[in-house]
Amino acid sequence: MTAPIVEVDRLSKRYGRVRALNEISFSVAEGEVFGFLGPNGAGKTTTIRLLLGLQHPGGGTARIGGHDCWTDHVAAAKLFGATLEQPALYGFLSGRDNLRLFARTLGPVDEGQITKLLDLVGMTERANDKVKRYSMGMRQRLALAQAMLGKPRLLILDEPTNGLDPNGIHGLRILLRKLAEEGMTIFFSSHLLAEVEELCDRVVVLHRGEVKAAGPLSELMNVKGFQYRIDVSDVDEAMKIVRSLDGLTVEPGTIKDSILVSSDKDMARAINHALVSAGIGVDQLVHTQRGLEDVYIELTGVAPGSPLSSAPAPPPPPATPVGAAKP
Numbered sequence: 001m002t003a004p005i006v007e008v009d010r011l012s013k014r015y016g017r018v019r020a021l022n023e024i025s026f027s028v029a030e031g032e033v034f035g036f037l038g039p040n041g042a043g044k045t046t047t048i049r050l051l052l053g054l055q056h057p058g059g060g061t062a063r064i065g066g067h068d069c070w071t072d073h074v075a076a077a078k079l080f081g082a083t084l085e086q087p088a089l090y091g092f093l094s095g096r097d098n099l100r101l102f103a104r105t106l107g108p109v110d111e112g113q114i115t116k117l118l119d120l121v122g123m124t125e126r127a128n129d130k131v132k133r134y135s136m137g138m139r140q141r142l143a144l145a146q147a148m149l150g151k152p153r154l155l156i157l158d159e160p161t162n163g164l165d166p167n168g169i170h171g172l173r174i175l176l177r178k179l180a181e182e183g184m185t186i187f188f189s190s191h192l193l194a195e196v197e198e199l200c201d202r203v204v205v206l207h208r209g210e211v212k213a214a215g216p217l218s219e220l221m222n223v224k225g226f227q228y229r230i231d232v233s234d235v236d237e238a239m240k241i242v243r244s245l246d247g248l249t250v251e252p253g254t255i256k257d258s259i260l261v262s263s264d265k266d267m268a269r270a271i272n273h274a275l276v277s278a279g280i281g282v283d284q285l286v287h288t289q290r291g292l293e294d295v296y297i298e299l300t301g302v303a304p305g306s307p308l309s310s311a312p313a314p315p316p317p318p319a320t321p322v323g324a325a326k327p
């Protein structure tokens, strides 16, 4: 693993009586696409505001490229470009003039770069319209171009898909992947799990100001061990056979003539052998990875985007170290 470009160590933040962050720690390696996941109110934007040096941390430290984000903000700020939930843009200026204005704060304005960035985020056609006439998605696109103006090593994006249409989301995904291939580190906050699943190498799951899990997605999705879907000739008989084996749980599958088997360790061959020996036809045995969404709901107790998200959530389970077997 390369040296971390972001290092967060026991970072805390309170707003009056609300404890928005409670001693969170994580790091982001240079060059990785990092997903920062959590339901509404988890503390994602608060963390990002602290990284950007917009707020004073109540405790702990945040560093970018080794520079403290609060006491050494100027040095840290040279390394990143960022977008926040509500892009701060001048409504009375055109998109292009907004970019010119921000570019001027970084040095001589490079018109060629501005034209290229407008094209990259699909805003060429509307570049000369005033930003106050932009839709939410257009503002997001312009904010992304603005974040890339300084050719940053690190791109911090707070829910960048908010307001984007499916084409925009698809385009953003392609763009971020390309930037990552060129060596840019991407810090991507989201509650859109499907996107994180497709895009990110590693995630941190935040809930109520605490880190609930951290690690590569492949490990996160296997917290609970192994799961198989087996297509069989006789579901009832197959369930009986599997139940007689140690350490397995079994339930009827959602697909016709199938069963779902879970296990702490890899039992594929043993299960297959037992079924075939008992005269049951096995048409297919497939490893099914648990979806990230299942893990997310389990960790946060909240279905993303569900009406329940704003109701009191059931008590969250204790933090699960990724890769470790659950008791």
Ligand SMILES: Nc1ncnc2c1ncn2[C@@H]1O[C@H](COP(=O)(O)OP(=O)(O)OP(=O)(O)O)[C@@H](O)[C@H]1O
Pocket (backbone or CB within 6 Å): 015, 018, 019, 020, 038, 039, 040, 041, 042, 043, 044, 045, 046, 047, 085, 191
């Ligand atoms: N300026 C503020 N004053 C008071 N409380 C705040 C303020 N900003 C955030 N909070 C509280 O801090 C907690 C974390 O909020 P934050 O905005 O960081 O969450 P988030 O993960 O970004 O959520 P979302 O997905 O809705 O954007 C919440 O309980 C929120 O109500």
Ligand SMILES: [Mg+2]
Pocket (backbone or CB within 6 Å): 044, 045, 046, 085, 158
């Ligand atoms: Mg937020």
